Amino acid sequence: MSLSQPYLLFLGDAPDALAAKVAQGVKDWRPEASVGQFRLPGCNADMGLPDMSVAEAAAVGAKTLVIGVANRGGVISDAWKEVLIEALNAGMDVAAGLHALLRDQTELGAAAAGSGQSLYDVRLPTVHYPIADGKRRSGKRVLAVGTDCSCGKMYTTLAMEKEMRARGMNADFRATGQTGILITGDGVPLDAVVADFMAGAVESLTPANDDDHWDLIEGQGSLFHASYSGVTMALIHGGQPDALVLCHEPTRTHMRGLPHYPVLSLDDLRPLALQLAQIVNPDCRVTGCAINTAALSEAEAEAYLAETEARMGLPCVDPFRHGAGRLVDAL
Amino acid sequence: MSLSQPYLLFLGDAPDALAAKVAQGVKDWRPEASVGQFRLPGCNADMGLPDMSVAEAAAVGAKTLVIGVANRGGVISDAWKEVLIEALNAGMDVAAGLHALLRDQTELGAAAAGSGQSLYDVRLPTVHYPIADGKRRSGKRVLAVGTDCSCGKMYTTLAMEKEMRARGMNADFRATGQTGILITGDGVPLDAVVADFMAGAVESLTPANDDDHWDLIEGQGSLFHASYSGVTMALIHGGQPDALVLCHEPTRTHMRGLPHYPVLSLDDLRPLALQLAQIVNPDCRVTGCAINTAALSEAEAEAYLAETEARMGLPCVDPFRHGAGRLVDAL
Numbered sequence A, B: 001m002s003l004s005q006p007y008l009l010f011l012g013d014a015p016d017a018l019a020a021k022v023a024q025g026v027k028d029w030r031p032e033a034s035v036g037q038f039r040l041p042g043c044n045a046d047m048g049l050p051d052m053s054v055a056e057a058a059a060v061g062a063k064t065l066v067i068g069v070a071n072r073g074g075v076i077s078d079a080w081k082e083v084l085i086e087a088l089n090a091g092m093d094v095a096a097g098l099h100a101l102l103r104d105q106t107e108l109g110a111a112a113a114g115s116g117q118s119l120y121d122v123r124l125p126t127v128h129y130p131i132a133d134g135k136r137r138s139g140k141r142v143l144a145v146g147t148d149c150s151c152g153k154m155y156t157t158l159a160m161e162k163e164m165r166a167r168g169m170n171a172d173f174r175a176t177g178q179t180g181i182l183i184t185g186d187g188v189p190l191d192a193v194v195a196d197f198m199a200g201a202v203e204s205l206t207p208a209n210d211d212d213h214w215d216l217i218e219g220q221g222s223l224f225h226a227s228y229s230g231v232t233m234a235l236i237h238g239g240q241p242d243a244l245v246l247c248h249e250p251t252r253t254h255m256r257g258l259p260h261y262p263v264l265s266l267d268d269l270r271p272l273a274l275q276l277a278q279i280v281n282p283d284c285r286v287t288g289c290a291i292n293t294a295a296l297s298e299a300e301a302e303a304y305l306a307e308t309e310a311r312m313g314l315p316c317v318d319p320f321r322h323g324a325g326r327l328v329d330a331l
Helices: A016-030 A054-059 A079-090 A106-115 A153-164 A176-183 A194-204 A229-239 A266-280 A298-312 A325-329 B019-031 B054-059 B079-089 B106-115 B153-166 B177-186 B195-205 B229-239 B268-278 B300-311 B325-329
Strands: A006-014 A036-039 A062-065 A093-096 A119-121 A140-146 A168-175 A213-217 A243-248 A285-291 B007-013 B034-039 B064-067 B093-096 B119-121 B140-146 B170-174 B211-217 B243-248 B285-292
Touching: A006 A016, A016 A036, A016 A062, A016 A153, A016 A176, A036 A054, A054 A079, A054 B229, A079 A093, A079 A106, A079 B140, A079 B243, A106 A119, A140 A153, A140 A229, A140 A266, A140 B229, A153 A168, A153 A176, A153 A213, A153 A243, A153 A285, A153 A325, A153 B054, A168 A176, A194 A213, A194 A229, A194 B195, A194 B229, A213 A229, A229 A266, A229 B195, A229 B229, A243 A266, A266 A285, A266 A298, A266 B268, A285 A298, A285 A325, A325 B007, B007 B019, B007 B079, B019 B034, B019 B153, B019 B177, B034 B054, B064 B079, B079 B093, B079 B106, B106 B119, B140 B153, B140 B229, B140 B268, B153 B170, B153 B177, B153 B211, B153 B243, B153 B285, B153 B325, B170 B177, B195 B211, B211 B229, B229 B268, B268 B285, B268 B300, B285 B300, B285 B325
Parallel strands: A006 A036, A006 A062, A062 A093, A093 A119, A140 A213, A140 A243, A168 A213, A243 A285, B007 B034, B007 B064, B064 B093, B093 B119, B140 B211, B140 B243, B170 B211, B243 B285
Antiparallel strands: none
16 A cells, blocks of 8 residues: 555545545645645535646656545545546546545446546455454553544544654554555554454554554544444453553534534543453553644633543643644643 | 354364364354364364364254364465365355455455355344444343453353243354354354444344333443454444453463463452443443353352452353353353
8 A cells, every 4th residue: 555646635525624534634644745726516515725727736646545534334426526637637646545445436446447547445354354462562552532433533643743752752653544554654544444353453563562662542532422432442451451542523513424422521531431441451541631622712622621630630632733742641 | 144054063283273263163063063063184173073174064864064263364274165066066165253354365256156045244233333322222131251352251141041032031152153043043243344334333233122012232342452352342342231240261371372372360350340331331241250160160260259259249150161051140
């Protein structure tokens, strides 16, 4: 898996900004990787990149169209296919992390074959993972766990990697989802791994390492999310974290995709996540909270962070807004 | 999926009785289904059925050779293949629930094609499951959760189904593993389902039903087992149990397959499993304990059950040894 850059970020008909979190991640963490964005009518997401047609992107050198939008269920619509075929015929590869695979779309396979371009389904595991053995291994690991899905876990671990590398520390972000894999070019598409091998896949992703090395493991799902909690559990038990960073979005009124479930609190998450992590690593500690304050004003954010920090007795920051320095200090 | 009976139970070179739990389950819950057992040299399991060669089993009418032994990792050895090919050539189907698929073994595929017999891989999901929506649904559900893998969860729910049906109650055992599927001919092979769809598969298996209907959901793994805890979590959140039955094997010194992990107690399991279940069903209750006392004498078993019942304040029985009546009473 090695995607050619630069990218054209495809936002499709994303109904809201969260639906385009793949594109947002690429834009935020590899801003030099994309020449522009492509949007269909009705798209409500905007990366702040130049809007381009496929022909315009090809003319300025785009090598890969990256599908930066995720639909629940992951369907590739006919409107999308038209654009993807145009990109293949214009000499670009196409990469995606959707449940529905590019390679399974007959028209796309034909267009790729005809143009000599490649289809990359980063969602699909490409190796056979082992069953987890639960053995302790050298090196240190941080895992981000959230009160909900899509509340900033990937951003938190990417920001910590950036900060640790800037300090000369030995640290690697470990991607467990399609956005992270598209950003780093490597990782485990955990939600597409067969159940029995989930924890083993996480062990493979975070192997024994130097004593001073830190893995920054991207979290997935939430222990409180009925649809995906099993994936979160496998991350906790496969990742054997030494440190947990709790992630939260304070304006969310219900669990993402589950309008009948309220979002629980950091106070609920802390003891549960720690208890589960200590089953595999009794030395695990909760070291900080990462709050996604994107929906709050600066003053609201500071007030919320101060109140939360006082209540939790832990460093509480928005790593995207204010940097991850204090989360790294706490390690 | 509809297997032809009677069976020849294949025990292979099972290193111990636990490795042959598939065969044991078929033998215990559908004793009329098998004409005999087939054992290779070195087999340490025994179902108490007549030992037969393939030819002898065919002569007394066996229709399907059922692989009743599971290896960690699920490899089909050359010694096994010889026997399976002999069975196909003798006019039997072959059914298995292993990770390694019968259909992927070239020699078996050829022998099946040549003989006109079928290969059944009950481990493989045959439908596409949805993502869980977490909505409450009508009917009642019991889920068995264990302190470890292989500690009696399937037996407990099968025994409760038997007892409830004997009382004229409206109840169905819901299989989530290969043994259960081989016994009932239906179910979800949960450990082979892709991570994102685990909880949705459990929702599909236990749909809305009559208000007086009970699903008896077979448990898998353990919240305390590093390799498989994610599967257990998906069962709790997909199954939305109204009642949890805690399962335990009191002589186990370490977690199955993980010699560096001690087995935790029912007292550890109770609050954790209940807290997680109440995320999706606030009315969930722990209603009893099922103790696998197979390794204890009658006197030891009675003493252990009495002590545990007094400590937990819940009905504590060995459903296989003493019946599931008190577990059903507690519902």
